Amino acid sequence: MQPRPVGPIVLLMRKFFGYILSPVFYLLFGIVITVFHPVQWLCLKLGGYQAHKKSVDTLNWCLVACYYVLGNTVKFVNKQPLPTDRPILFVANHQSMYDIPPLIFFLRKHHGKFISKIELAKGIPSISFNLRHGGAANIDRKDPKQSIAEILKLANHMKTKKWSAFIFPEGTRSKTGKVKPFNVGGIATILKKVPDVLVVPVVINRSWEMVRYGFFPLNTFTRMSWEVLPPIEPQGLSAEEVVAQAEARIKTKILVN
Template sequence: MSTMQTLRTFLFYLLLSVSACVWCILSVFVAPFLPFRARYRFVNQTWCRCAVWLAKVLLGIRYEVKGLENIPQRPCVILAKHQSTWETFFLSALFEPLSQVLKRELLYVPFFGWAMAMLKPIAIDRSNPKAALKQLAKQGHERLEQGAWVLIFPEGTRIATGQIGKFSRGGAALAVNAKLPVLPIAHNAGEFWPKQGWGKTPGTVQVVIGPAMQAEGTGPRAIAELNDRAFAWISQAQRDIGALAAEDAVCDVHESV
């Protein structure tokens, strides 16, 4: 990484951290008085748009989106590839209101966690997979009924570009039980915002939104089939944009939800 890019990356993190602190503190005092949709826009969507904009201006990380016409009018379950932090910012800005699965410990972080708690996240205990799946099923269904999108990274953790992790069935199960489709999303953000390290590379993130997929039937078999179909679509889309090395590049590391 060049000296100039190093300086730009340092400035990016500095401005991102300062803006997060200011925005979270402000949100703690303002957001409780706003209805949920307006609260989401104030607390999360505006700041995430700022983060994506800073990445574009300072780091040279731009993006192109294909498939916006595939987004259904009614909120459903989003199953997205997970490679970096960039897609968390981007998807949180694109879909609103959005509830996402996150580690329960994040809610204990002063101001940041308090602000996040007001956005109705599904905060799970990853050390207890069975309880986490039950919580996802219950709270995810509630969020969908309340008109919120539910974002799930079915790999459970960030997987380096060129690989894809096995998909947990939690997201597919949630969609089947709620009688709603899943919306698959592929991207190559990890090429420019790597999983590890703080270095960033200029480039254009390709985001591909697939067609909404409805389960064929109900029960465990329908859940497994829908999950496999979403996995197959995202895998092929990753190959099409050059973000998956080969058909057998499947990583065994994944978490429960």
């Protein structure tokens, strides 16, 4: 699919407003993650998992709201009757770090956990705390044994607690929105260890435009969208076939300039 082309004058104006609005965005974003760091700690200590999860859901609602400071909008479409009593593996393309809060908030009833880089599990207020204590699989890409152990731990929680998981099989973010080849590894492990898992593709569009110019300025007046696509029943399919189907479904819905 091809989006409507944007003229150079419009791009220039959006960049200009980015210089003005980005500092406001970063200020609000920083306040949110700073405030919710002790909130998460208190919720976890006093109320356990459920209270901590509610604080994380609220955190991510606030982070999504920050996008609107830039004039950016979030459209989340989920027309799929997804089960809540069965673990789900959400497979999505990856365009920016701003892909994540809408996934957590709008799919919150599925208790989704991320397979993420271990580097993100320290040093970032709120976000690192949640990755360490919220059930994520924090993998060290330089240590295959550690990575497998983390994914197996998450898979066990998916089986016993009916949690779900998010995975970005491209491995790295796409800077242009074009989908990179999907890796099978992490998906294959979960398919093997969680026999009743349902695989659900999610297509993310235009998130990359928010970081078109990098860290600063952030882009403005961007219509970003997340859409949950029809599920894939993995029974009877190889991991390669499941990944190929998810990749193909996402590619048919992707918007590329």
